[in-house]
Amino acid sequence: MKVTRLLALGTMLALAACSKTATDKPAEAAAAPAKPPLVTVNGKPVSTQLFEDYAQAVARKPASELSQEDRDQIKENLVRIVLIADQAEKDGLTKDPEIATRLELARLNLLQQASAQKYLKDRTPTDAELRAEFEAQVAATPLIEYHARHILVSSEDIAKKVIDQLKGGADFGNLAKRVSADKGSAAKGGDLDWFSPAAMDKNFSDSLALLKNGDYTKTPVQTQYGFHVIQLLGTRDRTPPAFEDVKDRLGQIIMSKKFKAYSDEMIKNARIEPPLAGTPAAAPAAAPAAAAPAPGTPKP
Numbered sequence: 001m002k003v004t005r006l007l008a009l010g011t012m013l014a015l016a017a018c019s020k021t022a023t024d025k026p027a028e029a030a031a032a033p034a035k036p037p038l039v040t041v042n043g044k045p046v047s048t049q050l051f052e053d054y055a056q057a058v059a060r061k062p063a064s065e066l067s068q069e070d071r072d073q074i075k076e077n078l079v080r081i082v083l084i085a086d087q088a089e090k091d092g093l094t095k096d097p098e099i100a101t102r103l104e105l106a107r108l109n110l111l112q113q114a115s116a117q118k119y120l121k122d123r124t125p126t127d128a129e130l131r132a133e134f135e136a137q138v139a140a141t142p143l144i145e146y147h148a149r150h151i152l153v154s155s156e157d158i159a160k161k162v163i164d165q166l167k168g169g170a171d172f173g174n175l176a177k178r179v180s181a182d183k184g185s186a187a188k189g190g191d192l193d194w195f196s197p198a199a200m201d202k203n204f205s206d207s208l209a210l211l212k213n214g215d216y217t218k219t220p221v222q223t224q225y226g227f228h229v230i231q232l233l234g235t236r237d238r239t240p241p242a243f244e245d246v247k248d249r250l251g252q253i254i255m256s257k258k259f260k261a262y263s264d265e266m267i268k269n270a271r272i273e274p275p276l277a278g279t280p281a282a283a284p285a286a287a288p289a290a291a292a293p294a295p296g297t298p299k300p
Contacts, residue, residue, distance in 0.1 A: 039075070041082045054078050116259050125254040131243070133250045138240045142197050146208055147234040149190035151175055152182040152226050159220035159227040166216060172231050181226060190231075196238060201225070208232055 037045035055063035055074045063071055093099050125133075149172065153159050162175060173189025180186035197205035201223035208230055211217065216231035267279065 039079060041079055042086070044082065044086070046078065046082055051075060051078055119262055120255050120259060123255070123258055125251050129254055130247060130250050133254050134243050134246070137250070137253075141240070143238045143240060145194045145196055145236050145238045146205075146232065147194050147236075148192050148208055148230055148232050149173070149176060149188075150182070150185065150192060150204075150231070151180045151190050151229045153179060153229075154181060154226050156220045156222070156227050159229055162229050163216075163218060163220070166229070172216065191233075194236070204228060204230065 035048055038048045038051045039046050051074070052063050054077075055066065055071070058074055058077070059066055059070065063074070066074070088094070094103065151159075151162050151172070153162060158179075162179065165175060166172060173191075176186050176190030180190055182190070185192055197209070200208075203221055203223050207217050207221045207228075211230070211232040213232055213234055217229055220227040221230055222228075267276070272279070
C-alpha cells in the first residue's frame with residue numbers, strides 16, 4: 001500500500017506546457033527577414049528554431065549553453081531523424097491506421113497544451129485565490145493520521161481464515177509475515193507506519209475509522225489489491241502543511257481548474273452526438289423559417 005504525500009491533490013488536466021511562460025514577440029519581428037536554415041537535407045530546409053527546440057528537449061538546456069561537440073552531435077541526430085521520417089513517409093507509413101492515430105493524438109495534445117498556455121497566460125492565480133484554495137483543501141483533508149498494520153490475501157475465504165486464527169489467539173505480526181501478499185509490509189509484521197486516510201483506498205480507510213486502538217476488522221475488507229485484515233495501532237492529529245510550502249502546487253491546481261472550466265464551456269456549447277455521459281443531449285437544430293408569402297398570394 002503506497003502512502004502518498006501530505007497534500008494528496010490530483011490535477012484535472014495535464015498542463016505541462018503551462019509552467020513555461022510565453023513571451024510576446026515584438027511586432028517588428030514579423031517584418032524581419034527569415035533566418036537561413038540550419039541545414040538542408042535533400043533540399044529540405046531544417047530551421048534553426050527546430051534545432052533549438054530539439055536541443056532543449058534532448059539536453060534540458062538551451063543550445064547556447066552546450067559545448068560545440070554536443071551541438072554537433074544533436075545536429076547530426078536531428079538530420080538523422082529528418083532522413084528517417086522522410087523515408088517513412090515515402091514508405092507510406094503515415095497511411096498506416098495505427099501510425100496515423102498516434103500522429104493525430106500527438107497533434108491534439110500539442111494543440112491542447114498550446115491552447116492552455118495561451119488561455120492561462122494572463123490568468124495567473126492571485127494571492128486571494130491561492131489562499132482560498134488552500135483553505136478549501138485543508139478543510140477537505142482529514143487532519144488525522146492512522147498507524148495500522150494489515151494482512152493482504154487474494155480471496156475472501158483466506159481472509160476469513162486469517163480472522164479465525166486471530167480470534168483463536170494467533171499473533172497478528174507473525175501471521176502477516178507468513179501469509180500477507182504485501183511483501184513490503186509483511187517483513188515488518190504488516191506495519192504500514194503512519195498515513196493519512198486519503199493515502200489509502202476508501203474502503204480501507206473507512207473500515208479503519210470504525211476501529212478502536214488495538215482492534216482488527218472482523219470481516220474482510222476488499223480493495224483493488226485484494227482482501228485485507230486490518231488492525232489499528234494508533235491515531236494522531238496531523239498538522240496541515242504551511243501555505244508557503246504548497247503555494248506552487250496550489251497555483252497548478254487553480255490553473256487546472258480554470259482551464260477545465262474553459263473546456264467545460266466548450267463541451268456545453270458543442271453539438272456532440274451521441275451526448276457524453278452526464279451531459280444533456282444537444283438541442284435539435286431549429287427548422288428553417290418558412291418564407292413569407294408574396295403580397296396578394298392567396299392563403300391555402
